[in-house]
Amino acid sequence: MIDFQSANSDFLSAHADFEWSFDPATLTALAAPDSDPSLNPLQQLNERLRTLPQVTIAKLRGYARAGGIELAMAADMRFAASGRTWLSQPESLMGIFPAGGGTQYLNRLVGRARALEIVLGAEPFGTELAERYGWINRAVPDEHLDAFVDSLARRIAGLPEGVAAAAKEALDAAEASGPVPDLAEEAAAHAKV
Numbered sequence: 001m002i003d004f005q006s007a008n009s010d011f012l013s014a015h016a017d018f019e020w021s022f023d024p025a026t027l028t029a030l031a032a033p034d035s036d037p038s039l040n041p042l043q044q045l046n047e048r049l050r051t052l053p054q055v056t057i058a059k060l061r062g063y064a065r066a067g068g069i070e071l072a073m074a075a076d077m078r079f080a081a082s083g084r085t086w087l088s089q090p091e092s093l094m095g096i097f098p099a100g101g102g103t104q105y106l107n108r109l110v111g112r113a114r115a116l117e118i119v120l121g122a123e124p125f126g127t128e129l130a131e132r133y134g135w136i137n138r139a140v141p142d143e144h145l146d147a148f149v150d151s152l153a154r155r156i157a158g159l160p161e162g163v164a165a166a167a168k169e170a171l172d173a174a175e176a177s178g179p180v181p182d183l184a185e186e187a188a189a190h191a192k193v
Helices: 024-028 039-051 069-076 090-094 102-110 112-121 128-133 142-157 164-178 184-192
Strands: 002-004 010-014 056-065 077-088 138-141
Touching: 010 069, 010 112, 039 069, 039 077, 056 069, 056 142, 069 077, 069 102, 077 128, 090 112, 102 112, 128 138
Parallel strands: 002 056, 010 056, 056 077, 077 138
Antiparallel strands: none
16 A cells, blocks of 8 residues: 655645656656666656556645646545645646546546546636546545545555555556456456465
8 A cells, every 4th residue: 555645735745856857858868777678768657657557546635737647547446635735737737638647537437528528628617627537536624635545555454464555456457458347358357365
């Protein structure tokens, strides 16, 4: 069980290093030699987070934009302090689009039409709308966010060994199988518990 948050309560992350936009070689230089070479370094990082066997939770406060929200979307779950968290994918205003996995993660979370609204509209979303769209799991009053995530994390950590990893595997298979559920993969994952 891994939960992460920013040390700065005003920002998870505003964006990635802007130098990468002006000199793409500075980004490609960060590529991990043992990762998929067809992915850029931000995608490599986010995919490493997304595919961890542990359950991951992003706890959001403040602004989570561009590369920051892409990182949070790679987590298994996202919970945000209501009234003091704003999410956005503002890259289109800079003449680019989310390329750290954002188009892929966002589409799966909110659907194509809403993902297009978020990516091309480039406006910040408050927690209530982000929750309604499915961008975050839940908006929690700021004063209860830490206790809520801690309680959930403890419940998950207390599950019998292998249950969380098997559940992630089965849910990932369902997502990857497209419109027809992959019940055989679910059965195989369940047999591992």
